[in-house]
Amino acid sequence: MRKTTVSDALFERAQNLFPGGVNSPVRAFKAVGGTPVFLARGQGARVWDADGNSYLDFLGSWGPLILGHADPDVVAAIESTARRGTSFGASTDREVLLGEAIRAAMPSMERMRFVSSGTEATMSALRVARGYTGRHRFIKIDGGYHGHADALLVSAGSGLATLGLPACAGVTEGAAADTIVVPFNDETAMRTAFDAYQVAAVIIEPIPANMGLIAPKPGYLKSVRQMCDAYRALLIFDEVISGFRVGRGGAQALFGVRPDLTCLGKIVGGGLPLGVFGGQSVIMSEVAPEGPVYQAGTLSGNPLAMAAGLAVLRKLDQSAYERLDALGRRLEAGIKDALAATGVAAQLHRVGSAFTLFFCAESVTDFASAKRADTGRYARFFHEMLDRGIYLPPAQLEAGFISLAHQEDDIDAFVAASREALATIH
Numbered sequence: 283m284r285k286t287t288v289s290d291a292l293f294e295r296a297q298n299l300f301p302g303g304v305n306s307p308v309r310a311f312k313a314v315g316g317t318p319v320f321l322a323r324g325q326g327a328r329v330w331d332a333d334g335n336s337y338l339d340f341l342g343s344w345g346p347l348i349l350g351h352a353d354p355d356v357v358a359a360i361e362s363t364a365r366r367g368t369s370f371g372a373s374t375d376r377e378v379l380l381g382e383a384i385r386a387a388m389p390s391m392e393r394m395r396f397v398s399s400g401t402e403a404t405m406s407a408l409r410v411a412r413g414y415t416g417r418h419r420f421i422k423i424d425g426g427y428h429g430h431a432d433a434l435l436v437s438a439g440s441g442l443a444t445l446g447l448p449a450c451a452g453v454t455e456g457a458a459a460d461t462i463v464v465p466f467n468d469e470t471a472m473r474t475a476f477d478a479y480q481v482a483a484v485i486i487e488p489i490p491a492n493m494g495l496i497a498p499k500p501g502y503l504k505s506v507r508q509m510c511d512a513y514r515a516l517l518i519f520d521e522v523i524s525g526f527r528v529g530r531g532g533a534q535a536l537f538g539v540r541p542d543l544t545c546l547g548k549i550v551g552g553g554l555p556l557g558v559f560g561g562q563s564v565i566m567s568e569v570a571p572e573g574p575v576y577q578a579g580t581l582s583g584n585p586l587a588m589a590a591g592l593a594v595l596r597k598l599d600q601s602a603y604e605r606l607d608a609l610g611r612r613l614e615a616g617i618k619d620a621l622a623a624t625g626v627a628a629q630l631h632r633v634g635s636a637f638t639l640f641f642c643a644e645s646v647t648d649f650a651s652a653k654r655a656d657t658g659r660y661a662r663f664f665h666e667m668l669d670r671g672i673y674l675p676p677a678q679l680e681a682g683f684i685s686l687a688h689q690e691d692d693i694d695a696f697v698a699a700s701r702e703a704l705a706t707i708h
């Protein structure tokens with residue numbers, strides 16, 4: 283049995299301090315039940331909790347840790363940078379170096395700006411799109427998550443293409459009114475929205491990973507690009523998860539679609555707080571002090587985040603992605619066997635080293651179908667896996683991640699645990 287005494291006690295104290303006992307809602311385990319584990323340490327593919335239990339980590343801090351925990355080169359870069367000062371509020375050479383590395387990997391990001399989170403990146407990219415086009419409405423995908431800026435915390439009403447309603451208390455109808463919500467993988471709905479409204483931009487995760495991982499159907503992203511061109515709207519790719527995850531060039535290279543603006547976060551910051559937005563040079567000219575769209579940050583371009591990001595990007599060559607994909611294929615094959623052996627109605631979605639096991643029989647192509655997955659069954663699977671030393675996303679509609687620190691043995695341990703867990707919950 284897992285020991286939980288220390289985690290339980292910490293959670294008790296944390297609930298006195300933080301709403302739900304956490305500093306980001308999904309950490310509270312509400313979607314799977316039980317008391318969240320408090321993590322104390324991470325090394326490579328493993329984490330240890332405050333009670334000393336160890337787990338193989340397939341969450342990777344929700345995506346950033348593509349090298350695993352405490353990679354020696356990342357730690358060394360952070361240490362040596364910290365010794366020379368942690369923040370200046372002035373420009374440093376490392377901003378230039380990281381900016382150049384990002385542009386070399388993603389040429390559509392001709393110019394960019396560093397911020398401190400994915401939320402800031404998407405919020406700022408939208409503001410720039412509105413400033414550049416002079417239009418205020420924008421299209422977002424139902425179930426797409428872009429952080430917690432007001433206009434992006436919006437859900438769809440009924441119908442194909444609907445004006446948004448606030449999905450969150452404290453967001454005004456005004457803030458939501460300019461958001462038009464359409465289902466993923468549905469060109470007709472997007473065209474209907476474009477026909478009905480003047481739109482500044484489409485903001486989209488090219489590979490949605492916040493309604494579980496869902497791949498775009500063939501040709502979908504290209505046709506979104508074409509519609510943006512036809513209706514003179516900007517295309518914003520939110521690659522906070524897919525950027526540097528599915529390849530060095532992100533989803534835009536994988537699918538051969540060039541967005542006007544891109545948002546990055548997670549991997550690019552090497553586990554430190556960093557977001558980036560950027561794109562066509564002429565569009566980025568809108569940003570202050572060059573243009574009228576104000577955007578700023580005390581800690582923007584923070585030296586530690588720059589150093590960590592550079593250390594990670596240096597290691598992400600072609601062979602790194604081939605290895606991640608090989609590990610992903612191994613995991614997929616093992617899970618498919620386990621599903622066949624146990625007869626559980628579930629399906630594994632995988633793009634490279636990102637994956638979701640959906641507990642449903644029908645195919646999942648958008649938020650509506652994702653929501654039909656059996657979340658109760660996922661919750662039981664999650665706890666069976668946790669008890670077997672495997673740490674997964676604590677919610678069905680999220681993605682898990684493999685890192686370069688995982689070895690074949692770790693994938694096999696994941697598959698063996700899954701086989702037992704699936705048999706138990708069946």
Ligand SMILES: Cc1ncc(COP(=O)(O)O)c(C=O)c1O
Nearest residue numbers: 399400401427428429522523547
């Ligand atoms: C696709 C996507 N965009 C934006 C964000 C927001 O990033 P952050 O949590 O760093 O604000 C997230 C966070 O999970 C994300 O997955």
